[in-house]
Amino acid sequence: MKTKKIWTDNLKNGVVTAEMLSLCLYSVNKRAKNYRDMARKYNNYYGMGASDKKEEMYDFKSEMLQYIKPKCIHCVKSIGRERKYSYESDFNKILDDDVIYQGSFICDEYGDVDFKDVYADFYDSYLYYEINGFGFHQPIEYEDPELEIIRIEDLTTFGKEINDLVSMQFVRKVIETLKTYSNKIKILAT
Numbered sequence: 001m002k003t004k005k006i007w008t009d010n011l012k013n014g015v016v017t018a019e020m021l022s023l024c025l026y027s028v029n030k031r032a033k034n035y036r037d038m039a040r041k042y043n044n045y046y047g048m049g050a051s052d053k054k055e056e057m058y059d060f061k062s063e064m065l066q067y068i069k070p071k072c073i074h075c076v077k078s079i080g081r082e083r084k085y086s087y088e089s090d091f092n093k094i095l096d097d098d099v100i101y102q103g104s105f106i107c108d109e110y111g112d113v114d115f116k117d118v119y120a121d122f123y124d125s126y127l128y129y130e131i132n133g134f135g136f137h138q139p140i141e142y143e144d145p146e147l148e149i150i151r152i153e154d155l156t157t158f159g160k161e162i163n164d165l166v167s168m169q170f171v172r173k174v175i176e177t178l179k180t181y182s183n184k185i186k187i188l189a190t
Helices: 005-012 018-041 045-065 168-180
Strands: 072-085 099-107 111-131 134-140 149-152
Touching: 005 168, 018 045, 018 111, 018 134, 018 168, 045 134, 045 168, 111 149
Parallel strands: 072 149
Antiparallel strands: 072 111, 099 111, 111 134
């Protein structure tokens, strides 16, 4: 995507608009998804480099999200594997049909320990931000009691062709402008 002249003029004057910030967030978010997909595809050195670039994009995203208030918290249910041990009180309540895998080992503290792996529901929490018609999720490990918690079914995201995104050079300039003028920046209207 070509950088508009008005955006470069804005940056020269220390101005970052909601449009500029949202497009920069969108750009790094979609690039992160591209790198995520690349890392999954290549399980080698090339994939590790893609993982590093993905994390770099998420770091840029985190920096920019500091200037926006989250709207709510989205919780997404996922199913994972949970291990239960014979020394836990609910171990004997596990039904055989629920067991995925089982085994045992010897432990200094408990002696012979049996274990059973079962499917369990987990919830991943994300701060949800909206700006200029775009929505962004940021993983969190806590829940802010002041924000509404909304359970959502799925959070599947995809990358985008980089020619349709603002350049990383522009993103870096926006972040630098935000840092330079951070004492004057107000939370942008969404």
